[in-house]
Amino acid sequence: MCLVATKLKTTKQKQPSILILGAGPTGLGAAYRLQELGHKNFLILEKNKFVGGLATSFTDKNGFTWDIGGHVIHSHYKYFDQVFNKHILLHSYTLQREAWVWLYKKFIPYPFQYNLHYLPQKIQNECIEGLKNLKKNIAKLKSKERKSKSFLDWILENFGKGIANHFLIPQNIKTWGYPLENLNYSWIGDRVAQINLKRTLKNIAEKKDDIAWGPNNLFHFPKKRGTRFIWEKIAKTIPKEKIQINNKVEKINREKKYVQTANGQKYFYDSLITSIPLTKLLKKSKHPLTKKAQKNLVSSQVTIVGLGVKGKTLKKLKTKCWMYFPEKNIPFFRATVFSNYSKNNVPDHKNQWSLMLEISQTKNTNFNNIGKLIDQVIDGAIQTKLIKNKNEVISTWKHTEKLAYPTPTISRDLVIDNILKTLQKEQIYSRGRFGAWKYEVGNMDHSFMQGVEAVDNILNDKKEVTIWKPNQVNG
Ligand SMILES: Cc1cc2nc3c(=O)[nH]c(=O)nc-3n(C[C@H](O)[C@H](O)[C@H](O)COP(=O)(O)OP(=O)(O)OC[C@H]3O[C@@H](n4cnc5c(N)ncnc54)[C@H](O)[C@@H]3O)c2cc1C
Incomplete structure (x- = not known):
């Protein structure tokens, strides 16, 4: 048994021990709220070497920065806004949303x-x-x-x-x-x-252009480091020793209320807030609902291809944020002019710009041949006049996320609340994009707030809204 586990146990009389699995927006939301409430008896276990989960960014070998799909914040919460304004706003650009559709050879x-x-x-x-x-x-x-x-x-x-x-x-x-x-x-x-x-x-x-719509007319994006910046900054508000990165959870013992990590250490809890994908959580805890979940919860894989391009951004793309591509022969369903979000997303913004393209991959889609995907994407970008020719591309980046979209199927609705409620009876709060498998409340603001609300429920018996009443939040 490890030290932290012992610590969690010994302080049990004073404060319940809350163990958090995953340092993505959900886990960090829970930790942020615990800090705010002065609750000290908590710990986050994260399998990656970094925080942020899917809401992170990478810089490729040529210095171009990429998100796992362009992450745009459109908050549905005052609390989230306050946190964002306090820690992130100063370090962000404010942009006008401009979305387009490529169809019949036109934007x-x-x-x-x-x-x-x-x-x-x-x-x-x-x-x-x-x-x-x-x-x-x-x-x-x-x-x-x-x-x-x-x-x-x-x-x-x-x-x-x-x-x-x-x-x-x-x-x-x-x-x-x-x-x-x-x-x-x-x-x-x-x-x-x-x-x-x-x-x-x-x-x-x-013949009037009508582009002003929706919840994300204006949005903020970090000046540096991509979306990763947001969650690294939030993580810095939490004492370092409370976040254990590079520590993968392998087993969950629901009866004895502990989790075991890959190195064999055990961490006991009174309440568990977990953002591990629900199907994996059930399997790791040998839950009788595992098969039911595996049968009814489906998802899609997304591959993101980044193209670093030399030259100046084409005039027609200068103010565009993202574009949809419904046509079958084009591999990507969406493209983002990522250099428009921040000039620092490229190493030399005066002479370079960048495009990020997303390809959905399930057994039903055509573009599953990862090997040739970059070539297919470049051809698609030429066909849709995003770039003129192959030689303009000076850097390529590819990232595949197996679990990217938690698909909101009719069959999911038949089982999901029952599974989540069954777990909660054992003080297991499965929350977040894949923890709750609810795409409708699976964005960064929703996920952060699912963590916050889970803490308020555990400590103050306050009802959670996001997880049980998505329509109320999105209304
Ligand atoms: C392509 C794409 C585009 C998106 N666009 C937007 C957008 O525009 N706007 C927006 O708001 N949101 C967007 N999102 C959603 C956003 O990424 C999620 O809302 C957010 O990351 C969910 O946070 P989370 O903490 O619930 O889950 P995750 O971010 O998935 O975090 C879960 C964490 O758990 C860790 N973990 C998993 N298994 C274990 C284990 N066994 N042991 C320890 N740790 C483990 C993972 O490593 C991860 O860090 C997008 C997502 C994708 C995939």
């Missing part, structure tokens, strides 16, 4: 549905017709108690066939890597701009 401002005047006339007509039919159908459907069953139904019922077939269906199949009939739509909240036919028609008539 169309996002939200797509408000900028249909960019489309070829025939496609534009199909989209408008779909929207008009929708208006009629909604009246009919209302009488039969309209209720979408799947994400696919939701798209068709809310956007009509034209927008669905030309953009939303292909884009989402490519992003998620699963049939949309299998997905629920509870995760949508404020993530997808809803339709407003009047606004759509007015924009067409006036």
